[in-house]
Each structure stands twice: as C-alpha cells, then as structure tokens.
Amino acid sequence: MRITRRDRCKRLTACSLIVMTALLVMLLCPIIATSQKSEYEFYFDFRPVFQEKVQEENHRLLTREQVFDKYAAKLRSDGIDESEIARRLRLLRTEHAALEADFYSRFYLDNNSDFSRAPNQFLMEMVKGRQPGIALDYGMGQGRNSIYLASLGWQVWGFDPAEAGVAIAQKEAESLGLTLHTSTVADSDYDFGKEQFDLVLFSWAMPLIPVQKVVDSLKPGGIVVMECGTNFLPDRNAMLHLFDALVIERYEIVWDKPDWAWGRREVDIIRLVARKPKAERQ
Numbered sequence: 001m002r003i004t005r006r007d008r009c010k011r012l013t014a015c016s017l018i019v020m021t022a023l024l025v026m027l028l029c030p031i032i033a034t035s036q037k038s039e040y041e042f043y044f045d046f047r048p049v050f051q052e053k054v055q056e057e058n059h060r061l062l063t064r065e066q067v068f069d070k071y072a073a074k075l076r077s078d079g080i081d082e083s084e085i086a087r088r089l090r091l092l093r094t095e096h097a098a099l100e101a102d103f104y105s106r107f108y109l110d111n112n113s114d115f116s117r118a119p120n121q122f123l124m125e126m127v128k129g130r131q132p133g134i135a136l137d138y139g140m141g142q143g144r145n146s147i148y149l150a151s152l153g154w155q156v157w158g159f160d161p162a163e164a165g166v167a168i169a170q171k172e173a174e175s176l177g178l179t180l181h182t183s184t185v186a187d188s189d190y191d192f193g194k195e196q197f198d199l200v201l202f203s204w205a206m207p208l209i210p211v212q213k214v215v216d217s218l219k220p221g222g223i224v225v226m227e228c229g230t231n232f233l234p235d236r237n238a239m240l241h242l243f244d245a246l247v248i249e250r251y252e253i254v255w256d257k258p259d260w261a262w263g264r265r266e267v268d269i270i271r272l273v274a275r276k277p278k279a280e281r282q
Contacts, residue, residue, distance in 0.1 A: 036164075040095075040102040042088055046071065047103055060231075068092060097161065097186055105164035108142045116259040119148035120203045122227045122271050127152065133198030136217065138187065139205035143169020143180065149201075150178040157197070159183040159190045192217035202226040204260045206233070207242065215245050218276040223249070229258060230268040239270050246274035 140158030
C-alpha cells in the first residue's frame with residue numbers, strides 16, 4: 001500500500017499530539033495533584049483492583065453491598081482499623097460521584113494508566129469529509145477527541161467531572177492555539193440547551209441523564225456518535241434503543257481492541273451513529 005505525503009503528515013500530527021499530551025501531563029502533575037483529596041486515595045485501588053476482580057470472579061452478579069461486605073472482610077484480614085473501614089464504607093455509600101471524579105483525575109495524571117491518548121478511530125472515520133460545526137464531547141476526559149475535533153475546525157464544547165482531565169485538555173489546546181469550551185461538572189449539572197450541536201460524541205461514555213436532553217440539544221440533521229463496551233448496559237442491544245427518537249444510521253457490535261480497560265484486550269464494542277431528522281414526518 002502506498003503511503004502518501006498527506007498520510008505521513010496525518011500520522012506525524014497524531015504522534016505529535018500524543019507526545020505533547022504526555023509532556024503536559026508530566027508538567028501538570030505537581031500542580032493539579034494538589035486538588036485531589038487524600039481521603040479519597042483508597043478508591044484509586046478499590047475501583048480497578050478490588051471491585052473489578054471481585055465482580056469478575058462472581059460473574060458480575062454481586063450487588064453493591066455484597067462488594068462492600070467483601071471489601072470490609074478483606075480490610076479486616078489486612079489488619080485495617082475498624083474506624084478506617086467504617087470511613088471508607090461511608091464514603092463508598094454516600095460520595096460515589098466525588099470518588100469517581102477524584103479517581104479519574106488521578107487516572108489522567110498517572111503516566112501508567114492504560115488508555116489510548118490518540119483520537120478515537122471511529123470518531124475519525126465518522127467526521128472524515130464532514131463539514132465542521134459545533135460539537136459536544138460528553139465526558140471528555142483529558143480531551144483527546146475534543147482537541148482532534150478542534151484541530152479540524154469544529155467549535156468544541158466538552159465537560160467532565162474530573163478536574164485534572166479538563167485542565168490537561170485546556171493546557172494542550174492552548175499550546176496548539178485551539179479553543180475548547182469546557183466545564184468541570186457532572187452530566188446531571190451540564191446545560192445541554194436546545195438545538196445547539198451538530199455532533200454529540202460519547203467516546204467510552206454513555207448518557208447518565210434522560211436521553212431526551214441529548215436529543216433536544218442536537219440541531220436538526222445533527223448526529224450522535226457513540227463507541228463503548230457492551231457491558232455498559234445489561235441488555236446487549238439496549239444502547240440501540242436508547243436513541244429510538246433518532247434515525248439510526250449505523251449500529252454494530254464488533255470484536256476489537258478498546259480505547260479503555262480490560263487490559264486493552266479485544267472485546268465486544270458497540271458503535272452507533274444516529275441522526276436527528278431535519279423535519280417531522282407528516
């Protein structure tokens with residue numbers, strides 16, 4: 001296969017973005033890390049190590065409280081004081097959203113975190129040749145997709161509860177002379193507005209709000225682009241029916257390497273493109 005000069009430039013640009021992101025993370029670590037709460041530190045191990053392992057061993061059938069009971073038993077066997085066990089369980093039960101935000105801030109600042117720093121390949125395929133417009137990156141993380149879209153001329157809005165992720169994205173965008181409109185909020189607190197976006201991206205994220213808010217935020221003719229694992233919902237095809245109000249233009253479940261998790265081994269991946277009709281049918 002012949003590699004054109006244009007292809008080389010694209011590859012070099014993608015590589016440059018990845019390298020620059022890594023450098024920015026190293027520079028930002030001492031500054032942003034101060035915003036992480038020390039009392040939440042245990043969760044950085046609990047979530048990916050203990051919780052995931054226990055659920056896999058039990059075919060993901062355990063309730064949240066059953067996981068907590070096993071965690072408490074493990075802590076006791078490790079000689080952890082009862083007051084500390086009670087503190088952790090209280091936080092797990094009452095401050096889940098805050099723990100998640102802190103976890104992902106630490107995750108984005110950790111150079112050993114196993115996720116793709118490059119733009120999502122499915123997104124790249126779906127916007128190729130498409131006229132740039134206004135995009136929303138739902139759960140933008142450290143901005144790999146937001147920055148890619150902005151580099152193509154899109155006006156990009158994005159949000160994520162992980163403070164460090166949004167800060168990394170903004171620093172990288174600034175260094176590249178790009179503009180991102182970002183918010184450090186949970187999806188439940190984000191103002192989606194009405195008919196604002198030509199594209200709403202869910203890259204290894206899913207709507208944790210009423211989907212109608214997403215539908216309403218799309219301009220007529222606007223699209224949702226989504227990629228995530230089949231484990232995001234219990235029913236294998238539930239993601240498809242979330243967007244019944246839209247026209248499904250592409251839906252597939254493929255065996256491929258994910259951008260996130262599972263040790264980056266191949267898994268079943270959902271890919272979806274849905275379009276908002278330009279006019280109501282008569």
